[in-house]
Amino acid sequence: MLLSFRFANHRSFRDEQQLNLTPTYRSDDQPEQAVRVVGIFGANASGKSNCLHALSFMRRFVIFSDREVEPGLGVAREPYRLTPEALEAPSHYVVDLSLSGVRHTYGFALDNDGVVEEWLYHYPRNRRRRIFERNGDSYAWGEESGQRVLLERIAEVTASAALFLSTIARFDHRHADGIEPEPLRDVYRWFQTIKSQEHPVFRRNSIASVAWSRDNAIRRTVIELLRAADVGIVDVVTTTSTALDEAPELLPSAELEAEGRSMRSRIRQASERAPRRRLKFAHQGPAGEVLFDLAEESTGTQQLLGLAIEAAQVLSGGGTMCVDEIDASLHPLLTAKLIGLFKGESSNPRHSQLVFTSHDAALLGTIDTEEILRRDEIWFAEKDADGASTLYPLTDFKPRKEGENRQRRYLNGNYGAVPDLSTYLFEQALAARGQVDDEATS
Template identity: 60%
Template sequence: MLLSFRFANHRSFRDEQQLNLMPVYGDGVEPTESAPQSVQVVGVFGANASGKSNCLGALAFMREMVVGSDRAVEPGEGLSREPFRLDPDGGAQPSRYVVDLQLGGIRHTYGFTIDDERVLEEWLYHYPLGRRRRVFERDGDEFAWGEESGRRGDLGQIAGITAPTALFLSTVARFGHSRPEPDPTNPQPLHDTYRWFYLASPRADAASGLSVLLDGGRADAEQVRHLVVDLLQAADVGIVGVVLRPDRSNDDVSWRQGPTRGMRGRVRAAMSAAIPPRRIQFAHQGPHGPALLDLHDQSTGTRQLLTLGLHAADVLGTGATMLIDEIDASLHPILTAKLISLFRSQKANPLGSQLIFTSHDAALLGTLDAEEILRRDEIWFVEKDDEGASSLYPLTDFKPRKEGENRQRRYLNGNYGAVPDLSTHLFEQALATRGGSDDAAAE
């Protein structure tokens, strides 16, 4: 579970920012023992090019470094990062990424600092019994271990082969002994922290999500098919079923002709005979009964719904964190609100999965069925200053109005900032000028 994320010098963010997911209790409401340690949903709102995507991108970049830095960069080639480039000194300053996590009931703090050449610093602490304990600290190529780090001899050997461009957490995960899930009775901070990043996987597209159905060897393919049908029927998009059929559109008889095509051809023929290729189609209710259409025949909104629905089902089943940029793209606000509500439901989300998304849709700041779609402590804004640097701040910085708070209207009126500063005159003038030049050319 993510408690907070801090980062600095990443794309449009120059100064250090913090996305704090700790609940904010107000109006006389006090936390209880059963209350979650962090909010399950965070929505980030702002104008176009304000830096919303860069906020999520910073966390995604940190995840990519943790999962793959030990093998993604060739020695001597440096690191590929994206610092704040509007300031001439921005590229020379290091970038910093830090997360606070709740893993197995214990708080962990992990972070690193990098420049274009190498990892400058890296550290991991955990807090059993509420006291900070060092797991490891890294300063360049020098490492320091905590008293509870366990096999420090083994860790020292792994540190010795950790490349300057690789994170130690990535390297130790490759050579250590990982396990499927945290064990509160036997905490392993290194592997538990790595596992959190590994599960926070990037969003897949509809085609890759539906590939589970096409894999005849997958034991859960039928379960996923029922999920897809239920999801589409609940969304009322006109689809009444999902059909899997043999796919012979790519058959190539030439490579089935035995020894004359070589060993590779025989292997492909044997695999095709064992697991015949399949094709997924969607049954739409028509005037004369169901009609079958392919995935590419579906609307953009239907494909987006499948993308988010399948990915959300996977995340909710693992207790992971889901990142979505522009959650409202091609989706009706009611569908978006229902997707958000899944993560706020204890029944649908018993493992405490989290959803962090960006959006332009001010309707998500309002209510649905007399219930708030997002609470005050689940709403954040991004805004750029006159120097082009983005800043991140929460709605809780603003005091609610005594007579009631219409957040959607107040946001669109600019009361919270993070809206476009649009010049209607210049906007109309630019379009009118363009049209005039085209008319003159035509004459």
């Protein structure tokens, strides 16, 4: 589980920020080390999306940095750009994780040339143990770092613009039994479990990869969300097609003509070798169920379907799901349903986590007298006068004794993180538009 995420000098975030998922309110029936859901609220361009982007950047750099190294080109990072000092200063990324009940801390710092620092610690019996520390191209190993000679050899071939964790993971695929300790593998594998959806959009290939007929848990969760959304879908069934059947959808006719007969021949040969499973969506009509293809569903339904599949996979297999602007795809009641799936013990036995951004103040309220989000599951993003973003939790504000209408207080600006709207500027813009239209017609 993700306990906290710290980062600095990334996009609109200049100073170090921390998204802390450690529960503020613990009870005997909820002894978990981290909350399962976090929602980040704020105005447009406040930095909400950039917070998720920072975590997504860290994930990508961990998984791919050893393969995307280009000698002499440095690191493609995105520092805060509004001050010249920040352009040269390092960017920092740190996660605190609970893996198999043991805390791990992994982080690194980058500048324009490469990796400045990198480190990994774990805390068996609540005592910090160093796995490794890196300062530029110099490494220090802990007493529990396993086969130090092997680690030193891998460190020697780690590029200055690549992470040691990325390099050792690639080596680990070839020598699965040769590398210790487990913290190196476990942390790398955690990053692989992150699902990041910036503006969730359904992609046919993503659904084709789902073991729909074999994983009943995923199937049940997706169908439950579709039914709850009231989009008219009552069931999802699997059909078999070939590449030739899908050719008109994959390649427009103009492109087929341009490619000529050779392209059609390749498609025909592929169709004979590789039949594909496709999903059809059952709608209930007066005469019974009618099957629709994905392309016949609305854009909103397609977006919902992609999000539902991602959520079902994370809930089934474990991991962390990040969704930017979750309200762009879902009605507030459906978003509350999705949040409830992640918070429920029976629907989320693997303690998967959901981190999302939203403008929807309704998610700060209640449904049927039940709060959608607890106080320690709500965060805000706001920009200061210098254009630098900050993150802060709702728990920084004391709850009112007589009851707290969070939705109203947020919209009234009591928590900040709302747009500073200028009626005067709106009126000026409309007046200027009117003058342009008058000049165009005269």
